[in-house]
Amino acid sequence: MAHAQHSLLEQLSTNSSPYHDPLTRLDWEALDINAYWLPPEAISLYGTREYDELPEATRIRLSQYEFMGFIHAGIWLEAIFIERLAKNLRHTQSAAELAYYLHEIREEAGHSLMFLKLMERSGLRLPSVWRNRPRMADFLGRHAPINTTLFWLAVTVGEEVPDKLNRFVRTQGETVVDPVIRQMCTLHVIDEARHIAHARSALDASLLRTRNWQKKLLTPIVNRLIRQFVQTFYLPTVDVYELAGLNRGRVWRELARHNPARQAFILKCLNPSLNQLRRHGFAVKDPVL
Ligand SMILES: [Fe+2]
Ligand SMILES: [Fe+2]
Known part of the structure; x- marks a missing residue:
């Protein structure tokens, strides 16, 4: 392993200790289920006439x-x-x-446990975690050969797409978003910054061995991966709308899918990542919902 990567791993592991357990660090008693959990601009229907007409209690839900x-x-x-x-x-x-891998496993387990805790405390939950997952992203995530360029591309895209939304809640949610939720996003962003630093450096190392024709071949796969992750994290499922009290969820989901403000929001969040991939020589397209 190259010297630079070795010292990065050591630095990241040092920053991961002491471990901060989100389950004990968050003040679950303070969770407010009458507050916004996303800034309005981050809600999928924001910017539409239909959204403006919703009662505030429905927007919050x-x-x-x-x-x-x-x-x-x-x-x-x-x-x-x-x-x-x-x-x-x-x-x-x-x-x-x-050591670094073990730190990352511990941190990801902590994030998922904090998600489960939020479901338990709030009583809000969706029917299933595992249903309707995007096939290609799921398959590549689980089976792409370790340490290939494809593997590190899938990891960086998979980490950065949701991270941008966490960052938005953290920076834009000061006035409206429930502080417990904001704190949750902050803890996640802090850990994720290390995971992303590691994935990017591994991707950079792998790209040194990747020829231009290989990048061309990988580009359509990267485009599909980005689109699947974006749809998964930025386009709510039908049950989300229905559970929030909006009947005929399918209609609302289509409204979100064709909402120009949503498209603009997604690009604003993801442009830095997309441009980085372009600088690496992948002709990635703007993802559409
Ligand atoms: Fe995480
Ligand atoms: Fe991560």
């Missing part, structure tokens, strides 16, 4: 269920990360690499 949909998808994705990291333990080349 919708923000809560959309956040629940977001964390349900998070449990699915983190299960994939944990599965891959655990399988790769036996292939690690050094104690530094082994």
Whole structure:
């Protein structure tokens, strides 16, 4: 392993200790189920006439269920990360690499446990965590050969797409979003910054061995991956709308899918990641819902 990567792993592991357990760090007693859980601009229907006409109580409920949909998808994705990291333990080349992977497993487990706790405390939940997951992202996440460019592309895209929404809640939610939810997003962003630093550095190393024709071949797969992750994390499922009290969820979901403000919001969140991939030589398209 290159020297630079080795010292990055050691630095990240140092920053991961002491471990901060989100289950004990968050003030669950203070959770407010009458507050927004997403800033209004991050709600899928924001910007439409129909949204403006909704009573405030419905908008708040919708923000809560959309956040629940977001964390349900998070449990699915983190299960994939944990599965891959655990399988790769036996292939690690050094104690530094082994330690780093173990830190990342512990942190992802902490995130998913905090999601479960939120479901339990609030009583809000969706029918299933595992249903309707995007097939290609699920398959590549679980089976792409370790340490290939494709593998690290899938990891970086999978980490950055939801991270951007956490960052938005953290920075734009000061006035309206329930402080417990904001704190949750903050804890997640802090851990995720290390995971992303590691994934990006592994991707950079892998790209040194990737030829231009290989990048061309990978580009359509990357585009599909981005689209699947974006749909999973930014386009709520039909049950989200119905549980929030909006009947005929299918109609509301289509409204969100064709909402120009939603499209603009997604691009604003994801442009830095998309541009980074473009600089790496992948001709990625703007994702559409
Ligand atoms: Fe996480
Ligand atoms: Fe992560």
